[in-house]
Each structure stands twice: as C-alpha cells, then as structure tokens.
Amino acid sequence: MFTALRRAVLRLLVLASVAAPQVSLAQQHFNGAKALEYARQFVALGPRWPTNPGHLKAEEFLRKQFLHDQLEEDTFTANTPIGPVAMRNFIVRFPGKKPGVIVLSTHYETNYPLRNIGFVGANDGGSTTGLLLAIADQLRGKTLDGYSIWLVFFDGEEAIQTWSQSDSTYGSRHLAAKWGRDGTLGKIKAFLLADMIGDKDLDIQRESQSTDWLVDLVRQAAHKFGYDRYFFQTEESVEDDHLAFLARGVPSIDVIDLDYGPHNSYHHTAQDTMDKISVRSLTIDGDVFMETIRLIDQR
Ligand SMILES: [Zn+2]
Secondary structure, eight states, rough: OOEOOOOOOOTTTTTHSSSSOOOTTTTOOOOHHHHHHHHHHHHHHOOOOOTSHHHHHHHHHHHHHTTEEEEEEEEEEEEETEEEEEEEEEEEHHHHHHHEEEEEEEEOOOOOOGGGTTOOOIIIIHHHHHHHHHHHHHTTTSSSEEEEEEEEESSSSOSSSSOSSSSSHHHHHHHHHHHHHGGGGEEEHHHHESSSSOOOSSOEEEEEEEHHHHHHHHHHHHHHOOGGGEEEEEEEEETTTTHHTTTTTTTEEEEEEOOOSGGGGTTSTTTTOOGBBHHHHHHHHHHHHHHEEEEEHOO
C-alpha cells in the first residue's frame, strides 16, 4: 500500500489514550484473541516474500487452515522488475442464502525489498491474515442467511522494487481482471479490504477513493460498538488492493491504518513485530467487519 497524498492532518493524540469504550457484558464481541493467536502463528513462520521458501510455508499454513472449506488456489505468474514470479491468491468461499457475494480480503505476503532486514510484517499482512482466519471460524459450519462471503488472501500486494501501478498489487490486479472476464465481478455486492489494522494505536483513515455508502456502513457499524474515535478521524488517498476492483465498478473500501508507530516509524521496518499489535484492535476490527456484513445483507 502506498499513500499518494499524505494530508497534513491535526492528530488528536490524546484521543488514543483516553479510556476504552464501555463494553457491555451482554454484547457479544468478536474473538480478537483468536485472531491474534493466528497472526502469531503465521508471523512465526518468518518472512514470506515472493520467491522465498518462507512464502511456501505461509501458503502451506493457509492451505491447512482451510482443509475442510471451499478453498481455491489462484496461481499466476506476475511480470515483475526481477522477471516472472509465481504468485498464489487464496480464495475461501462460505455460501449464503442470498444471491450475491461479499468479499473480505487482505494481503498475506511480505515485502521483497525488505528481505534483508528480517521484516515479518506482523501488522502489514500478518494481523489481517489472523483476522480473516478468526472470521472464517465464525462463518464455518453454518448456512449464512445473507450473501455468500468469500475471504481472499492476496499475494504480491507489495512492490517488488519501487511502487508503481505496474509494480504493486499483483494479486488483486490479476484476480479483478480474471473475475471481470468470467463475469464473477457482477455478483460482488461489496469488496472490503483490511490492511494494517492490528496496530495497538488504532486510527483507521477514511480512504478517499472508497465507495461512500460502504464508508457510511462501516462508520455505522463502528458507532454501534462505541468505536467511533478509531474510525475516519482523518482522510487520505491510498493505493491498495481495492483499486483494481473499484476501477471495474465494484463498490469497495480499504479499511486501513496508515499511521503505525511514532511518525509511522514501524511501517515497512524491522519494527513491525507482534508486540505492536493487539487483541483489542483485532476485536474492534472483527466486531466492525461482522456488523458491516450484517448491514450490507440488510441493505
Ligand atoms: Zn506493506
């Protein structure tokens, strides 16, 4: 992911340190601890940049998690600045009663240019992989009343050399094009992307290009739990895996926290480690995504 235009914004840092919202005992919350545990196991596999044996370990991990689900492995060859690179998206389908699909996605690989610094992407790729695995646990083994939910784990989100339209988001560009050709895109009611939202100091920006009505539903979902202050206090434009879908007319949102550590110092550095992400942030994310899905179903 890349910020084309980082807006100068007044950060009200005090907001992040005030008391947690009231958690009603009656209110069912998402299992953020489980999401964190999945992220921990996944990140413990080590760096997982494309072409690295660690990437194969990450693939095997995902394959095992979805052994009894409708898993599709979408393999393709990306043309990159270092030549052709084999890549693999994972798509897991949970059928619903309503015709139509909600896609919830993340990227799972780590950054190739950072391969020499031991970059493990605990937040960047790891946290949201854990989040989607815990969401899968909620969806598995029941018939969903609403739309089908497809979880997508993209490969090749990061640039291989330097971020550009042709050197980035390989997995999402490949899948959006493929689903455009075979008609699948027409079934997708909403495309939700989660990126870097395991951050302990959660402040999710409103991504400028995201579809307005989806932004409104996410805001509404956050409000239900008293999470308003974690969402959309600032706005910026971010290039990410949602753009290939947005460009093809699929309503899409990037739920992203692009403010990671003091002056963003943990982003794309060796500082992106498990101690920087929290159960609480993943609980907030899970609550809001599950509620957003409910709201899309009712729409
Ligand atoms: Zn990244």
